[in-house]
Amino acid sequence: MKIGIDAQTTVGQPTGFGFYVQNLTDTLLKIDQKNKYLLFYPKGKRDLSTPARLWRDQATIPFQALRQGVNVLHHPCFSVPIVTPMPVVVTVHDLIANFFGEDIPFYSRLFFARWMPFSYRWATRIIAISDHTRADVMRVLNIPAQKIRVIPLAAGAHYRPIKDHAEITRVRARYKIAPDYVLHVGTLSPRKNLEFLVRVFRTLAPRYPTLQLVLTGKKGWYYQGLFHLVRKEGLTRRVVFTQYVHEADKPALYSGARVFAFPSLYEGFGLPPLEAMACGTPVVASNTSSVPEVVGDAGILLSPHSEKEWITTLGRLLESNQERKILRGRGLKRAQYFSWEKTARKTIEVYEEVAQLKR
DSSP states (O other): OEEEEEOGGGSSSOOHHHHHHHHHHHHHHHHOSSSEEEEEOOSSSSOOOHHHHHHIIIIIHHHHHHHTTOSEEEESSSOOOSSOSSOEEEEEOOOHHHHOGGGSOHHHHIIIIIIHHHHGGGOSEEEESSHHHHHHHHHHHOOOGGGEEEOOOOOOTTOSOOOOHHHHHHHHHHTTOOSSEEEEESOBSGGGOHHHHHHHHHHHGGGOTTOEEEEESOBOSSOHHHHHHHHHTTOTTTEEEEESOOGGGHHHHHHHOSEEEEOOSOOSSOHHHHHHHHTTOOEEEEOSTTHHHHHTTSSEEEOTTOHHHHHHHHHHHHHOHHHHHHHHHHHHHHHTTOOHHHHHHHHHHHHHHHHTSOO
């Protein structure tokens, strides 16, 4: 069986979508000797515009798949092609654009909140990356449960505790980070609730004069308010924006942090807390959307609206080596529950299922 997979999100500077596709395809190629995989890449390494992405989803990839005799086509991130002769699997990561449309520019909102959800009805099967996403798809889009399979993500195999202090020091120096810091990983956008985190840090900062708040990730939509708040509060020396961080550097950044803080308002899965746990970093995260499915009882889950709870909890963790040690052990154990081999094998089952069906 020939399986075609759109790999456009793996080029350039990958974020969550790209890490999903890269880890999934690497593992599929490693463990599956029975099927043949064809990966479809765009020309160049720039991010596609919305019109270009729409054309690629609906015309370019289906034509390439048909010409190369693909039996099953997998769109792992974007819209489902309406016209293809072969069955199509789509991975739905979240319905963020439907719930947080005000955080997305108009034309992108039309694509992500209107066209993409509409196109899901043409998928032969839908892979949801969490139970929460599956419930959203059923409730908001009225898609039946029997069409959806839940397959969680995993942290990459390179996410592990880095015990080489020289390596942690080298990575810190590369991004101009002090030895003592609280870390957040993720694109800078309103949904990540980072202005909230800065306000929490503003209260803690006088008690911990050497502590920094490190915010990694490239700029998303409407990030300007975050930078304005940091300047307004006089925290430009205490809040570090690393911009995009290469994958090879992330395990050391996680391992060097005293605490990983993740107050996101909504996640389809929430990969950064899992990566942090895999590196042995104590996690404090929001108790919303899919995040509790990932963190379980291995971290501390709080309301992403209660500054008081976050101030109290982060302050307690910064003071308590023992509590951080307990969370470190729980996180390492929890992270072992997820693996890309599990994800890949369950995905193969979906391919084999749809191959028996007609488009």
